[in-house]
Amino acid sequence: MKMNEKFLSIPPYITTAWTNVQSLYVQKEQDTTSFLVIELKNGTTAIRIPDLSQATIDQAFHYHTKFLEQEESPILTSSQGPLFKLGSIGLGSLDQLGSAMQHNPEQMHAPDLPQEFLKKVGDIAKALGMEKPDQLPKPEPHCNCPYCQVANALQKPGAFEEEELVSDEELRFRVWDVEQTSDQLYVVTNPLDKMEKYNVFLGNPIGCTCGQKNCEHIKTVLNS
Numbered sequence: 001m002k003m004n005e006k007f008l009s010i011p012p013y014i015t016t017a018w019t020n021v022q023s024l025y026v027q028k029e030q031d032t033t034s035f036l037v038i039e040l041k042n043g044t045t046a047i048r049i050p051d052l053s054q055a056t057i058d059q060a061f062h063y064h065t066k067f068l069e070q071e072e073s074p075i076l077t078s079s080q081g082p083l084f085k086l087g088s089i090g091l092g093s094l095d096q097l098g099s100a101m102q103h104n105p106e107q108m109h110a111p112d113l114p115q116e117f118l119k120k121v122g123d124i125a126k127a128l129g130m131e132k133p134d135q136l137p138k139p140e141p142h143c144n145c146p147y148c149q150v151a152n153a154l155q156k157p158g159a160f161e162e163e164e165l166v167s168d169e170e171l172r173f174r175v176w177d178v179e180q181t182s183d184q185l186y187v188v189t190n191p192l193d194k195m196e197k198y199n200v201f202l203g204n205p206i207g208c209t210c211g212q213k214n215c216e217h218i219k220t221v222l223n224s
Contacts, residue, residue: 107145
């Protein structure tokens with residue numbers, strides 16, 4: 001029996017890479033026998049393995065979880081292997097970024113990287129204080145390898161601009177529009193039906209043309 005972050009092997013039941021595993025769970029029979037159930041992605045009937053120790057079951061769940069965590073991080077690959085991994089990146093300088101990703105002319109026609117990935121790289125560069133053009137990697141002309149795509153994205157004007165914040169007032173759904181027409185007199189209008197409007201007076205006594213006391217139109221004017 002052997003398992004790690006890449007595969008599990010429990011002879012004579014199964015030997016496979018975690019990439020083939022859909023899920024794990026424990027199933028108990030009425031006689032209290034416990035089975036580790038391994039569901040595969042190819043639709044094969046789930047494999048039930050009995051009589052495993054709790055330590056072995058915990059180890060299987062641990063390694064499957066580690067594998068899933070690694071899968072969440074997009075990886076750029078080349079013929080030499082992985083180049084760049086967002087989930088575990090720990091860059092402290094431009095030199096480290098350059099060592100993690102290098103221009104590769106063999107991949108000059110590589111497909112475009114996801115915009116989400118490029119944005120995350122930009123966020124990392126900004127967190128490292130790499131916002132000046134002379135601090136950023138330089139792309140090679142007419143090359144679309146992963147390195148040059150990232151470099152082009154970082155060199156674009158506005159790559160580090162903050163997203164425009166929307167005020168709470170703009171986000172608030174307006175039930176009524178309020179307009180002051182004279183001293184202590186307001187017109188309250190339904191923004192979805194301009195024909196529905198009410199006059200609210202805040203003098204003495206306070207009142208509204210809807211005829212109700214403490215109505216929502218008066219409350220809207222007082223809160224405006």
